[in-house]
Amino acid sequence: MPTMESTPVDKSQRLYNFSAGPAALPEDVLLEAREELPVYDHVGASVMEISHRSAAYDEIEAGARAHIRALLDLDDDWHILFLQGGASMQFYQVPLNFLPEDGVADYVITGRWGTKAIKEAKRVGTAHVAASSEDDNFSHIPAQETWDLHPDAAYVHITTNETVNGNQYGFDPQLDVPVVTDASSEFLSRPMNLDSYGLIYAGAQKNIGPAGVTIVLVHDDFLQRRKQPLPTMLDYGTHAERRFNTPPVFPIYMVEKVGRWLLDQGGLDAIAALNERKAQKLYDRLDRNDFYRGTVDEGARSRMNVTFRLHDADLEPVFIKEASAEGLMSLKGHRSVGGMRASIYNAMPEDGVDALVAFMDEFERTHG
Structure with a gap:
């Protein structure tokens, strides 16, 4: 995954796809x-x-x-x-x-x-x-x-x-x-x-x-x-x-x-544990300070579709554009609610969530 200082992302390669659907499929299955x-x-x-x-x-x-x-x-x-x-x-x-x-x-x-x-x-x-x-x-x-x-x-x-x-x-x-x-x-x-x-x-x-x-x-x-x-x-x-x-x-x-x-992968117990871990990483990042803000009460947060806003709404299109340039696809929220949405279904690898969290850290450092 490229860093924010790297050359433009190569879109002929598979990127991290956070689309809400049609969504990412396991690469092994596609091959x-x-x-x-x-x-x-x-x-x-x-x-x-x-x-x-x-x-x-x-x-x-x-x-x-x-x-x-x-x-x-x-x-x-x-x-x-x-x-x-x-x-x-x-x-x-x-x-x-x-x-x-x-x-x-x-x-x-x-x-x-x-x-x-x-x-x-x-x-x-x-x-x-x-x-x-x-x-x-x-x-x-x-x-x-x-x-x-x-x-x-x-x-x-x-x-x-x-x-x-x-x-x-x-x-x-x-x-x-x-x-x-x-x-x-x-x-x-x-x-x-x-x-x-x-x-x-x-x-x-x-x-x-x-x-x-x-x-x-x-x-x-x-x-x-x-x-x-x-x-x-x-x-x-x-x-x-x-x-x-x-x-x-x-x-x-x-x-x-x-x-x-x-x-x-070990069935639904195993995939549920992975999904919980991925979601927790992302929600922990949202909760770290008020630069990012989740839109759902803690007890009802989705482990599939993580929705959030920035403290400054003017920064949201910038976030989406820069994330896309870093190979983090389809983070724009649904048109009816706006903001951002990271869909982290079964096929989203954990390193994709790690890459998103790292990008969020860097984006806050440069725009906060």
């Missing part, structure tokens, strides 16, 4: 995919060219499911679906399947994506805000005991990590009603207590693969509660039963490789 790209496993064609009904593809999809099942210790009651449309499609598909016409669903709103999710639910039926942290710019996660839950709710929807706002649940809710979660930006970054979950969905492009596939885990007990009739492609049962249509073959191929990579 393996590169080797296999022209001809996959002696089948005479690229993985992007083979039939989705072929034995070679069957093996890929089965492997991807097996890795996810092993990482999360899923029993056979969990269906693992590979869908399309991103989390944004799930915002509508969940209530379409599980919100009865005369029923209600509870939503806990902790940021931009939860806000979008409840908007889509209201197109289907009655969605109730059980709790929200909007009044303090989503800087905290409402404690579970404060949630105003409807006694007859069909499900409770949460967003376990808010990519834009930089907050993350420190717990898996334990409720008597099924919990549905958008886990897009933390999926497979930590172990989960699945006891209360009915459905978990995640766009792959943060921690587990490239954009183009959405992973949905749905427990069979919850699946059986879905409404009927439903549009064929938006019915979770369609996809739980069989491979109905052409799946996004290449993204699933990459999910299989990243899942195997995670297992090789």
Whole structure:
């Protein structure tokens, strides 16, 4: 990694990519995919060219499911679906399947994506805000005991990590009603207590693969509660039963490789420990003095998306420009909130965080 005194960074080389998504992938996985790209496993064609009904593809999809099942210790009651449309499609598909016409669903709103999710639910039926942290710019996660839950709710929807706002649940809710979660930006970054979950969905492009596939885990007990009739492609049962249509073959191929990579790292306990260590280094730097300022309460800070501001807002574009010149990519915060955001997902190496902290030290020395 170049220093601030070095020549301009060589952008033909891999740099430290702090993008919120599509995000960094493990370099080992990319190199393996590169080797296999022209001809996959002696089948005479690229993985992007083979039939989705072929034995070679069957093996890929089965492997991807097996890795996810092993990482999360899923029993056979969990269906693992590979869908399309991103989390944004799930915002509508969940209530379409599980919100009865005369029923209600509870939503806990902790940021931009939860806000979008409840908007889509209201197109289907009655969605109730059980709790929200909007009044303090989503800087905290409402404690579970404060949630105003409807006694007859069909499900409770949460967003376990808010990519834009930089907050993350420190717990898996334990409720008597099924919990549905958008886990897009933390999926497979930590172990989960699945006891209360009915459905978990995640766009792959943060921690587990490239954009183009959405992973949905749905427990069979919850699946059986879905409404009927439903549009064929938006019915979770369609996809739980069989491979109905052409799946996004290449993204699933990459999910299989990243899942195997995670297992090789020691599984979710090991990757969670690494993620905690990376995040702590960065938050320790933010807390050192008031030159930098985190935007989220300490107890709700995301280990995936670290959001922060400078004491002088005029310095923020300078920070982003100089960081980019040093090979630290995509540190600009989301357009809706501004500031900076360092996304440090599973594939971000610890030395990338070290390089960012060193840059922050030098930037404060020269601009403080």
